[in-house]
Amino acid sequence: MEVSLDLLLGAIVAGILLGGFYAAVSVGISISFGMLDIVNIAHPAFIILGAYAAYIVNSSFGLDPILTAILMLPVFYLLGAGVYQVYYAVFERRGDEALRGLAFFFGLLFIIEVSLVLVFGVDYRFVEAPYIGPTLRYGAVDLPLRMLVPFAVSMVLVILLQLFLSRTFTGRAIMAVSQDRLALQLMSANPAKIKRVAFGISIATASLAGAFLIIIQPVEPSVGRDYIGRVFAITVLGGLGSFPGMVTAAILLGIVESITATFYGPSWSPAVAFGVLLLTLAFRPSGIMGR
Amino acid sequence: MRAPTFWLVASLVGAAFFGLSLLVPNQYYFQAGYVVLQYIVLATAWNILGGYTGYVNFGVAAFFALGAYSSVALYKLAPLPIPVLVLIGGAVSGVVGLGMGYLTLRLRGAFFSIATLAMAVVMQTLITNWDYVGGSRGAYILRPAQVPILGNYIVYLFLVMLILSVIAIGVARSIERSRLGFGFASIRDDEQAAEAAGVPTLRLKLVATTLSGALMGMAGAPLPYYVTYLDPSSGFSLSYAVNSIAMPLIGGMTNWIGPLVGALFLGTIQQLATVTISSALNLLIVGLLLVGFVVVAPNGIVGLVERLIAAARNRR
Amino acid sequence: MAALLEVTDLGKHFGGFTALEAINFSVAAGERVGLIGPNGSGKSTLVNCLCGTLRNESGSVRFDGRAVDGLAAHQRTRLGMARSFQLPKPFASMTLADNIRIPLLYTVNARHGRHLSPAELDERCAELLQLVGLAGKARQRPRELTQVEMRKLELARAMAAEPKLLIADEAMAGLSHSEIDDILALLSTLNERGITVILIEHIMRAVMSFSERLVVLVAGRKIADGLPQEVTRNPEVVKAYIGE
Numbered sequence: 097m098e099v100s101l102d103l104l105l106g107a108i109v110a111g112i113l114l115g116g117f118y119a120a121v122s123v124g125i126s127i128s129f130g131m132l133d134i135v136n137i138a139h140p141a142f143i144i145l146g147a148y149a150a151y152i153v154n155s156s157f158g159l160d161p162i163l164t165a166i167l168m169l170p171v172f173y174l175l176g177a178g179v180y181q182v183y184y185a186v187f188e189r190r191g192d193e194a195l196r197g198l199a200f201f202f203g204l205l206f207i208i209e210v211s212l213v214l215v216f217g218v219d220y221r222f223v224e225a226p227y228i229g230p231t232l233r234y235g236a237v238d239l240p241l242r243m244l245v246p247f248a249v250s251m252v253l254v255i256l257l258q259l260f261l262s263r264t265f266t267g268r269a270i271m272a273v274s275q276d277r278l279a280l281q282l283m284s285a286n287p288a289k290i291k292r293v294a295f296g297i298s299i300a301t302a303s304l305a306g307a308f309l310i311i312i313q314p315v316e317p318s319v320g321r322d323y324i325g326r327v328f329a330i331t332v333l334g335g336l337g338s339f340p341g342m343v344t345a346a347i348l349l350g351i352v353e354s355i356t357a358t359f360y361g362p363s364w365s366p367a368v369a370f371g372v373l374l375l376t377l378a379f380r381p382s383g384i385m386g387r
Numbered sequence: 388m389r390a391p392t393f394w395l396v397a398s399l400v401g402a403a404f405f406g407l408s409l410l411v412p413n414q415y416y417f418q419a420g421y422v423v424l425q426y427i428v429l430a431t432a433w434n435i436l437g438g439y440t441g442y443v444n445f446g447v448a449a450f451f452a453l454g455a456y457s458s459v460a461l462y463k464l465a466p467l468p469i470p471v472l473v474l475i476g477g478a479v480s481g482v483v484g485l486g487m488g489y490l491t492l493r494l495r496g497a498f499f500s501i502a503t504l505a506m507a508v509v510m511q512t513l514i515t516n517w518d519y520v521g522g523s524r525g526a527y528i529l530r531p532a533q534v535p536i537l538g539n540y541i542v543y544l545f546l547v548m549l550i551l552s553v554i555a556i557g558v559a560r561s562i563e564r565s566r567l568g569f570g571f572a573s574i575r576d577d578e579q580a581a582e583a584a585g586v587p588t589l590r591l592k593l594v595a596t597t598l599s600g601a602l603m604g605m606a607g608a609p610l611p612y613y614v615t616y617l618d619p620s621s622g623f624s625l626s627y628a629v630n631s632i633a634m635p636l637i638g639g640m641t642n643w644i645g646p647l648v649g650a651l652f653l654g655t656i657q658q659l660a661t662v663t664i665s666s667a668l669n670l671l672i673v674g675l676l677l678v679g680f681v682v683v684a685p686n687g688i689v690g691l692v693e694r695l696i697a698a699a700r701n702r703r
Numbered sequence: 704m705a706a707l708l709e710v711t712d713l714g715k716h717f718g719g720f721t722a723l724e725a726i727n728f729s730v731a732a733g734e735r736v737g738l739i740g741p742n743g744s745g746k747s748t749l750v751n752c753l754c755g756t757l758r759n760e761s762g763s764v765r766f767d768g769r770a771v772d773g774l775a776a777h778q779r780t781r782l783g784m785a786r787s788f789q790l791p792k793p794f795a796s797m798t799l800a801d802n803i804r805i806p807l808l809y810t811v812n813a814r815h816g817r818h819l820s821p822a823e824l825d826e827r828c829a830e831l832l833q834l835v836g837l838a839g840k841a842r843q844r845p846r847e848l849t850q851v852e853m854r855k856l857e858l859a860r861a862m863a864a865e866p867k868l869l870i871a872d873e874a875m876a877g878l879s880h881s882e883i884d885d886i887l888a889l890l891s892t893l894n895e896r897g898i899t900v901i902l903i904e905h906i907m908r909a910v911m912s913f914s915e916r917l918v919v920l921v922a923g924r925k926i927a928d929g930l931p932q933e934v935t936r937n938p939e940v941v942k943a944y945i946g947e
Contacts (some may be wrong), residue, residue, distance in 0.1 A: 202629070206629050
């Protein structure tokens with residue numbers, strides 16, 4: 097009995113760390129889908145792009161992957177702003193985002209993934225950093241640094257974004273656009289411009305999430321697909337657009353997945369997120385924190 | 388064209404097409420033709436939900452693979468003729484489509500799309516962990532080399548898929564002209580207004596998901612006999628989803644001709660291209676065409692042709 | 704006269720926000736009732752609860768002698784409760800005739816014992832478009848219409864369901880003086896044919912000339928219900944409107 101209690105405790109701690117990483121993966125979708133109502137199913141593909149950016153710089157210059165990701169933030173921001181510009185001009189302005197907008201992002205997901213396959217092949221790639229090997233041990237609990245570092249940076253990222261949204265003018269305008277477009281126009285701000293900034297930020301977070309991903313596990317182009325269900329499950333479960341809800345949901349999912357992997361085997365863990373998503377959609381579409 | 392006439396013409400075109408293809412000595416053409424026909428069924432099925440009611444299904448691979456895997460499961464149990472497998476595969480995927488729709492269709496459209504994507508992964512995980520159908524190692528199917536009358540087994544499978552595509556197109560076309568088709572279109576245009584006009588939107592959407600799912604399952608049922616070896620990652624390949632969405636979008640979504648044109652166009656260039664270029668590049672082309680068409684020609688090839696005809700008329 | 708519509712203690716909340724509280728009123732068959740109130744007073748929420756687009760948490764709605772609580776919007780339409788939308792919601796991909804065809808197919812043909820043949824359907828579409836003055840545009844699409852024509856299409860579509868009660872939700876917002884008169888004349892014609900009308904409106908001139916009775920909502924509560932002249936002299940109503 098003692099052994100399995102230890103196992104359970106270990107699984108829960110591992111799950112919390114995993115959940116922190118999931119929060120970084122989902123924060124972008126929380127902005128684009130939760131606040132802007134843009135169903136960017138290509139988000140995980142941008143995360144993989146971030147992972148490969150970290151891999152290229154790390155393998156050729158030996159630069160730390162997280163530092164690389166921070167340096168790459170402006171590039172990803174511009175990429176996101178550019179994608180939104182196209183999305184706005186072609187779909188949103190025409191009121192055509194529901195069907196063709198979705199297909200657009202689906203195509204984008206596919207183009208990014210296949211391009212990466214063409215350039216890098218399907219081999220797993222990984223990065224090197226001093227914190228990837230060592231593990232802190234407290235009794236039965238393992239705290240691998242390669243999980244702990246992404247967890248910590250991810251929490252800092254979410255807190256900074258929350259402060260940005262609640263304390264700055266642009267941040268408040270983004271929150272306003274998620275509530276009410278008219279109110280925003282009365283503030284004499286241009287919704288499309290605000291949304292472009294917000295979408296840019298959402299894609300910028302993919303740079304960091306990608307770096308975390310390749311620190312935690314080796315990456316190949318199709319890995320992103322495993323995250324589609326996870327990010328949407330977390331965003332919906334957390335109650336669209338709420339960061340505290342999102343972090344709670346991410347950690348919850350991390351724990352459930354980790355326990356499932358420990359007791360039933362890792363081949364079941366992809367189904368956990370999707371199962372959670374389907375159950376949430378069916379029974380509690382407003383999320384765990386929703387009224 | 389009245390419905391019975393349409394069925395007659397469609398069957399004749401199908402029969403003529405089949406007769407012509409029998410003159411082709413090379414088995415490769417039947418193999419390639421099977422894939423194109425399979426895409427005609429998938430694209431038409433996707434369009435019944437996506438094009439007519441406006442709900443985007445990303446889980447095509449799941450419905451398709453469920454049909455394929457019900458054949459694998461039955462193969463292990465007792466060998467049955469392909470047409471029976473097609474019916475069973477259709478029933479299984481149809482029921483899953485109904486359940487899926489029931490869980491999510493009361494919500495906004497985007498949730499349905501995300502949920503279908505999610506379902507594909509759940510199904511793949513279930514199949515990967517189900518040893519009876521081979522689990523992650525996959526399953527082998529031994530098929531007879533010959534069948535009576537037709538001879539080659541591939542020719543037989545080709546014929547089955549040809550009949551299925553005639554049925555799929557016929558179903559799509561008869562929906563379009565019916566009360567059901569008007570109801571679907573009203574849902575696509577404005578769901579709230581449709582309800583106010585007396586359209587039972589939830590029930591109609593469930594009809595669409597069930598029908599669309601069933602046709603996809605039917606298209607998948609003969610797959611194990613075609614490939615003779617099936618594993619989860621090939622059965623659930625994302626390329627089924629991307630093709631089934633790209634074909635109607637590229638062809639045009641408002642009527643049955645669009646998916647047919649899209650499937651013939653994309654399916655054929657892919658079959659030609661696999662000989663000369665890698666399959667990854669092949670899929671990249673599909674992705675680029677998909678994005679290109681939604682951005683530049685939102686009504687697809689059919690829309691472009693209609694515009695050209697209208698322009699030509701105006702000039703006169 | 705027996706009430707066609709009877710609303711008892713109807714309440715609706717959105718989270719912690721009370722949108723409607725204990726609303727009681729009834730509408731007699733053949734009556735013309737105006738429903739007014741400042742922005743955000745709950746008029747649209749009430750319409751949505753009556754029509755089944757939203758579910759009320761408390762109270763009940765009786766229509767034509769039966770409780771309709773729990774019935775979906777399309778079922779209420781089939782019972783004879785039709786509405787037009789505040790922002791016109793045409794079926795954009797269809798011709799005007801087909802816009803009308805939808806309710807004909809799904810209400811008239813869904814009721815027991817009646818079935819319109821294709822020829823009768825075409826005829827009815829033409830009649831209804833004629834009624835609202837859009838006869839020449841049967842083959843056009845909604846995007847080619849002007850604002851006032853769009854409202855007329857909206858009313859024609861509601862009429863196609865052969866309703867007993869028509870709920871016109873701000874059918875005149877944004878229209879010119881003469882266009883408003885057009886719509887008012889149309890509504891009066893419908894009422895003379897025996898259709899009960901609830902008019903939700905901001906334009907007081909229109910409400911006053913059309914309504915036999917006024918119901919006033921303020922902040923989710925009914926504050927007045929009676930003859931138009933009396934209601935407009937009611938101090939609470941005056942305060943609510945001038946305070947706006």
